[in-house]
Amino acid sequence: MTEDLRENEVAVAAGAPIDAALRFIGVIRTPFTSRDLCPRQGRLDGPECRLVLNAPWSAGLAGLDRYAFADVLYWLHESRRDLVLQSPRSDGVVRGVFSLRSPVRPNPIGLSKVAIVGIEGAEVIVRGLDCLDGTPLIDLKPDSCAYTVAAPDKPADRAP
Numbered sequence: 001m002t003e004d005l006r007e008n009e010v011a012v013a014a015g016a017p018i019d020a021a022l023r024f025i026g027v028i029r030t031p032f033t034s035r036d037l038c039p040r041q042g043r044l045d046g047p048e049c050r051l052v053l054n055a056p057w058s059a060g061l062a063g064l065d066r067y068a069f070a071d072v073l074y075w076l077h078e079s080r081r082d083l084v085l086q087s088p089r090s091d092g093v094v095r096g097v098f099s100l101r102s103p104v105r106p107n108p109i110g111l112s113k114v115a116i117v118g119i120e121g122a123e124v125i126v127r128g129l130d131c132l133d134g135t136p137l138i139d140l141k142p143d144s145c146a147y148t149v150a151a152p153d154k155p156a157d158r159a160p
């Protein structure tokens, strides 16, 4: 996969990705049918998207309606995973993968903060995503800002 590298980009021999196994909990439905049509980052006033949970995980949505925002983790399944130095199309400056929010990374996990519009059975309607239609869903958590980060000398507020 060297043919689609930009100038000064570096791919590594990363080996087989076998360190851990994930269980996808569902699929994300968005209006974005190609990577070029996806926004670089989602916007809270972006289009409605749906997190469609597989059985039996829909029971895990109980209580989510108490929150206005959530963090969504997803698997950027069309990404290559071997670029350690990358040259973003936006400016062409070569940078290390861990200084970028590029979808191309050793473990192509996407993270977006979304606004929860509603919950219909096994589906959560949200705004704020930037991923392709059909992107696998890894996890969904209430917005971390709903919890107070404690000072070092105080106990942390705990999620229920």
Ligand code: SAM
Binding pocket: 035, 036, 038, 039, 040, 041, 042, 075, 076, 077, 078, 079, 101, 102, 103, 109, 110, 111, 112, 130, 131, 132, 135, 136
């Ligand atoms: N918001 C996430 C983050 O910060 O972790 C992802 C940001 S990444 C820059 C978003 C881009 O990834 C989109 O603009 C699109 O080009 C690409 N993308 C979206 N869905 C993808 C998928 N399923 N596989 C590979 N690339 C994807």
